[in-house]
Amino acid sequence: MARKREFDIILWGATGSAGRRVAHHLARRIGNGPLKWAIGARNQVKLEAVRDALPRTGNEVAILIGDSHDRSFLDTMAARTRVVVSTVGPFALYGTELLEACVSNGTHYCDLSGEVQWMRAMIDAHQSEARETGARIVHACGHDSIPSDLGVQFLQEAAMQRHGKPCMRIATRITRMKGGFSGGTAASFVNAMELRETDPDFDALSTDPYALCPKGERQGPEGPDRMMPVSVTYDEDMKAWTNPYFMAPMNSKVVRRTNALMGYAYGRDFSYSETAMTTGGPGGWWAAMRHALFGRAFLIAMAIPATRRLLERHVLPKSGEGPSAETREAGYYELIQIGEMPDGTILKARIMGQGDPAIESTSRMLVEAALCLAEDADRISVGGGFWTPASALGSLLRDRVSEHAGLKFELL
Template identity: 70%
Template sequence: MADREFDIVLWGATGATGRRAADHLARRCGERGLRLAIGGRNREKLEVTRDSLPGKDAVKAILVGDSHDGAFLQTMAARTRVVVSTVGPFALHGSALVAACVGTGTNYCDLTAEPQWMRAMIDLHEDRARETGARIVHSCGHDSVPSDLGVQFLQAAAMTRFGAPCQHVATRVTRMKGAFSGGTAASFVNAMKLRETDPGFEKLSLDPYALCPEGARDGPDGPDRMMPLEVTWDAELRAWTKPYFMGPMNAKVVRRSNAIMGYPYGHDFSYEETALTRGGLSGWAAAMRDTVFGRLFLKAMARPLLREWLQRHVLPKSGEGPSREVRETGSYEIVLVGKARDGDVLLARITGQGDPGVRSTTLMLTEAAICLVEDTEDLPVGGGVWTPASAMGPRLRDRLSEHAGLTFEIVDTWRTSR
């Protein structure tokens, strides 16, 4: 692929998330001497996006087409080494692009947090991607890079300290400051609609091993429930936990990583992901309040009339995103608690700078794309449908630490940075 016209094509460069991705990619491609093209369906908007970029000289072309035009996407994919997609909901607008990348042997990464669509892409394209050499890497943003790479990082430390991986890992979201974009809202709305029309949606959502290969879809973890009315006590962090909205999605990716990497965490590995409040009665009350609110919100979104009202008056619209102030001042922290089979405990902490839903997410996506370009000969896998940890692992983690504002550290004791 070294002789292709572009190194990276960003598809969907005019949405709220796409514009931020274009900004980061233009800057980083300019630094690295990489050839970038941006694409979408509206030339005027693409030109405005390009002209607003501080690193616009890195943008070598504007590509105008439709997400459902297979012939155009095939031609576009054949011109580049990597395609980066921010066009969601991916279940509505992403399938033809994945097929084009698979058919042309082009590496691909995206921001999807839609497990039903990911399962469909795996089933449709895994074998062909292995033949063509296309590396298809889903979920390269805040969902699910910190969780996926975080578990891999903690387990590597456990092997060094304990001589064995941790049997159980609990990821706790301890701080989250930011907002989400209209694209994220649209993906959530589409998922709620699919829940009504697709008879297999609920079964796949509840299945903790739904993204694992056939024959590897069992283990110790129970159903993935998005918002159970459940508040639990974390004895290691001495605080109450509550359901985390994206926990089930991230957990599915972590379990797939373990399976397709050959079970480096063990066949009996279990994983959970929740958010942390604090200790005491006030911590329990805060956790219960947020849990009940989340449950009521989900019930409201499941009713078409209420969902339509929330779309009109509450949720961000397509193309909208958090303000510049929110993007720049946002931050997050997650703590991973690993428990070994003999009872030893290991803690890891990951922090990120910038709004997690847009700024940090697009920084992670940018580094994933560059990793697929610059490290392609040294990656541990060839063609196939992969996760961030299985495809890029420590190489991506190093890039995130250097260029995307993330930190990964092993800690003996945890003190919140809130």
């Protein structure tokens, strides 16, 4: 890729709920430093309002107006920058042409996609071209799946340092989480439910635990991923009850892809799971059961077209809507990861995040991923292709999100 382009970073989708926060944090982080950046979307008036509200840094921010389906505009845009960071989703609806433009032009790219079917299709269609052009493509750079993916890598590095071997099994427990939900996330969920009705491969891919792994590398010790089964289990190590976590199937697929892309650094028999956790005792069991039943009921309501339409109309946030400033600031989350060594030794890590996971923490992590692609380009050890956060950016990104995005990784 050309080292010098007009821009270092273009943020695509700056008028959306996540995009506005990404724009804010990019402005803050770039300050009046040397990086040249621009914001883009389809609506000039909205985009100018976003630019006018940015922190004043003295660094001029250009504006680009275009449509996500206009391939020739997107080609020109991708050729003008070294990195594109996109928040225009659902990505299966609005992301394909931009991703293709980035691959063709050797432009690095990161996004907030948690859409397994779309990511699989993009990998299959464009992996070899991305290798040739040198475009580094990194999906899932928000709360899904950076804390899980970088957390597992952090724990495995500790296992290697202490015991010379990786953990054979890691279980992530989401122990605390407070925050909101944005319109784009709701739209991605609705789109997945609609796809399920029309795409005969949807269920097979959703339940395949290795759906994101390279071809020929889709086997291992895991059973099928299931969306929100009503299952409550007791965690002996944590002395607490656990229930299904709705993003677990997606985060787990990303972690398994990382393992495969890193030449099975965690081992071929590595097993990974993710659940939410309550407390011990009957109160903990009942809380876990309530969450499991609510999740199952919500999923059933989303799967039925009539109730899905009602939820869309009256309950779910609309495009552009998201948590209030107070909710964003007051939000937080905590993950405990429990690793088991082949001899039964247990290692634990804690990952904590400040800010609501859906928008605030997600935006700050995405900003660091984009800055990592732009500023650390010479230190990233992998070339062009489709990567995960941990396999492409690893400790470079971990240091960045720890220093600038309110995350903390610690061994317990």
